Amino acid sequence: MSFSFKKPYIFLFVAFFFFKNSISQSDYFQQKVDTYIEVKLNDLEHSLSAYEEIVYTNNSPHSLDSIIVHLWPNAYKNINTAMAKHDVESGETKIRFAPAEQRGYIDSLDFKSDNKRLKWHYYKDNIDIAVVHLNQALKSSESIKISTPFYVKLPKGIFSRLGHIGQSYQVTQWFPKPAVFDKNGWHPLPYLSQGEFYSEFGSYDVKITLPENYVLGATGDLVNGEEEIDFLLHKVKETDSIKNSGNYNMYDLSFPESSKNLKTLHFHQENVHDFAWFADKRYHVLKGEVELPESKRKVTTWAMFTNNEFDLWEKSIEYLNDATYYYSLWVGEYPYNHVTAVDGSISAGGGMEYPNITVIGESYSAYSHDEVITHEVGHNWYYGILGSNERVNAWMDEGMNTYAELRYMEQKYKKDDISMSAGLLSIDNLGSKGLMNLAYQFNAKRNQDQPIQMGASLYTPMNYGSIVYGKTGIGFHYLMAYLGEELFDKCMHAYFDKWKFKHPGPDDLQQVFEETSKKNLSWFFHDFIKTTKKIDYKFQCLKKESDDQYKLKLKNNTGFPAPISITSINKTNNESHTTWIEGFIGDTSLTLSSSIKPTHFIIDESNQSMDIDKTNNVISTKGILKKQEPLKFAFLAGLDDQNKSKIYYAPLLGWNAYDKLMPGIALYNTLIFEKKMEWLIAPMFSIGNKSINGTAKFNYHFYPKQIASKITLGYKGSSYYQGFDAGEKQERWIKNEIRTDVKFKEKSIRNSPLHNLSLKAIRIDDHILSGNFIDPPETENQTSYFGVIDYTIKNKQFLTPKSISLRYIYGQNITEQLVSSFSLTGNYRLNYNSDLKGIELRFFGGYNFYTLNTRYGFFMKGQDGFSDYLYERTYLGRNKYFPNALSQQSSISHGGFKINTPLGISDRWILASNIKVEIPKIPIGVFADIGSYPSILITSSGMQNKVNYLFNSGMYFSLKLNKKEILGVYLPLLYSKNIAETYSYGQSIETINDISFLQRITFIINFNEINPFQIIKNIAP
């Protein structure tokens, strides 16, 4: 399967069951499964009626009482299958919300042997795995023939790999198929979209019956297929003439009527572990031939495609031939007679591999068409011939295949041919390898990567691409650069020869590579493959010992002895020389001779080792500040440059009611890739106050190995103006905050809940009103100090995200205590359709141990600018009072009521709950809030404690970015009587009925969620 980086994503279930019981780690053995199927396609109801016979040969030293058989079409049957659940975890909800008519299944099973019925049942809760009990135990070295009819309702081809789009059929993972039984026991694998297969080798003999005007591509060679070959050759002629005339309509994807006459095509193949077929009446056909490099044997290549990307498919025979040639050259000779690629819009990645035949999704460009075809054809080697357990060791097929694919693309295309640019990042011409390295670096730099050796189902979707494919693919290039191409190819050929048509595991691969290269490669096969240790070498110092001798001191921050290359470079005449040195741990000194009078030494000059910090990889032979790099300014965002320290800049424009327009500039050292030390300064000039405002930030990240995955020490300072009374008097406020954030280690990055602890010490210098509302009001300076502890637990469930936050705040100014309060916020969301529309529930409970005045209390309405005493949010008019419209800006905090009143301020406790129901398709919903708080009622008989109950509901409009509300406008329509009665702002208004409907509205702008720094930090790993 190919992995697409086009998507900008940039998710307890263990899919692998070991039956370790009494089986000893005996010598290697391999079962044989020969399969015979007769199948008939019904293209009106999109179903298959079939009869199957399996000859199962037990080459194991054990007797078998039962055989585990996969029934993978049942993965599409309901929302409780392993695939449906795993897809939802990955954020893919199509199958979860699909109507029954779009789903698929397998039934009509009746397993028999010797005409006697066999008992069978599902394996545990998996309806896509069966345990078939044999009437007599199958002894070692005996065979048994098992037969069954079966019926498959094909699902709509939008979920995973099996299905139909109209009358285009992708018939894959479609028949009852025994699981692998090897030295580790049975391997029952529920079908998954992320995570592939493990199957027994054997022969396939399949007869397919369908209307005769279908073009059919399949695993295996046609038996007595002269008539069908003539039919295909006629199609080739037609296709050639369309090619020459250019006379096709890419938008015409209509299906011709099915012929009344049926044909039966018979396919046969030896030494394969799967059988797939693809049928489409619209296919154009091209045929080619490639001569294999070693034996000069000729292999036929076929391409079958629709009008959709006809222009790209025109050249597909070249890609099929080249891929077959180079994989034969680099890995081992292709043992079958044909290689076929068919056009299909499958939903699991850009393409999918089966023996002899691959299906290719939309490619959009010739470059990526070649890349996807080559990748999928390449799976004939890494999967097809070298049949590793893909579910457990996905890197041995996807990753090693990516190595060869990248080598092919680098050899065939010059960097300039590749127009893969991410405009804003100014990273043109990176090539596929560079792009994959970036994807790896994005998560590795923030310590959210996962090891290469791990079960496929345990990866986050992003890491499945950037680790299994990317890090492995680039890693094998690193190993090749270290061993040298010739020795590396020798190792790969030795691996192919020893393990073709077998089930190699990681140890088998390591053993062949070490035996052939006569080197200890545990740094690669253990540290690089099985851990998340990063590679980071740096220069410490350099001493010139003689004219051509340099003493270099290096440090390995890596923790494992990975070999590295050191290049001496003479920048004046562009000469360079590269030496590989064996890995070491800690510091080392070495003396290098270089006759080229180097101006610089560079570690890993050609980007082979995936070094995590390229900024310490260069040292100059001249000057005192040998490691000092010149500064370079760059717009917005980019990549680290090993020769220059980059400072990024971006223009800013801000506005608030007091500072008015504020042009400014943000200067920072990184936007996309996390750095240990990060800083940002963003000065802004206030046109209103003729002053410099702005924000400055500094973060230092640690990545401890135990308990926490990241600890951040940070400082943030910000200062702007606020006003009092209609904005006449303006005063500066200054906030200084130091914080420690602890992101606790998760058991699984994919699905364990997140635990975060944050400790903050905050100093606020602002002004408070000292007198009454006179004009201009008198204000006095206040310096206040706060300590805040936040603890948040958040799950990663895509359909039902929930979180709990606990908060304690202590605050005082120079003379007195201001606040001591505790609060708990709970959030729960239930997404009810595939557009992720949902119902949201929120709960808030707060208790004040002490408050000096109402500003530090709890508010039934969320905090506004005035009550946001920690200056945590951005308000357009921080202290604007009613009736100024800016005073209607609120936040979903505290009681979360959405009605613009000063109702319900509590200096004791508060309880509130909010519900929001989103309406399908439109950005509108309904909301309701309930809450309760105590107050003191002064009556003629004295003071009386009273508990108030409030209610409020209405409609809202909401704009979201990354599933988070960035703008919300809330129209309260119904509210409890006490809200109406307690309404009073200023002197003249007595009840809410005295203000207009528009003035009761509240609005929310979530500035924090539109901050690009925050958006990037929030990207799921």
Ligand SMILES: [Zn+2]
């Ligand atoms: Zn693949």
